[in-house]
Amino acid sequence: xxxxxxxxxxxxxxxxxxxxxxxxxxxxxxxxxxxxxxxxxxxxxxxxxxxxxxxxxxxxxxxxxxxxxxxxxxxxxxxxxxxxxxxxxxxxxxxxxxxxxxxxxxxxxxx
Numbered sequence: 001x002x003x004x005x006x007x008x009x010x011x012x013x014x015x016x017x018x019x020x021x022x023x024x025x026x027x028x029x030x031x032x033x034x035x036x037x038x039x040x041x042x043x044x045x046x047x048x049x050x051x052x053x054x055x056x057x058x059x060x061x062x063x064x065x066x067x068x069x070x071x072x073x074x075x076x077x078x079x080x081x082x083x084x085x086x087x088x089x090x091x092x093x094x095x096x097x098x099x100x101x102x103x104x105x106x107x108x109x110x111x
Contacts, residue, residue: 039086042079045110047072048088052102066092067100074110 040046048071056064070090078087078099085101092098 039104040077040109044077045074046077046107049108
């Protein structure tokens with residue numbers, strides 16, 4: 001749903017859905033900023049500025065540690081899902097592949 005107000009920029013309220021561990025995300029909601037012109041483009045190098053609490057909720061400790069390890073590290077933005085979440089893929093120190101979807105406001109483009 002899009003909400004418009006004279007004082008608030010348009011935002012999208014969307015359920016979070018993790019494609020590999022849906023039980024960790026079930027029923028969670030987040031506010032996604034819809035200022036697409038300011039969002040990094042797919043293929044661009046970005047850094048995750050913080051670990052969103054809703055992303056970490058109910059995840060195993062190893063997955064949380066892997067996400068914390070990439071905060072502030074350059075990573076290529078894969079793209080956006082239909083709800084506007086940014087997809088990041090990375091390999092942790094143990095060789096495990098991860099895909100996460102985050103609100104683009106949690107990303108900063110690397111210049």
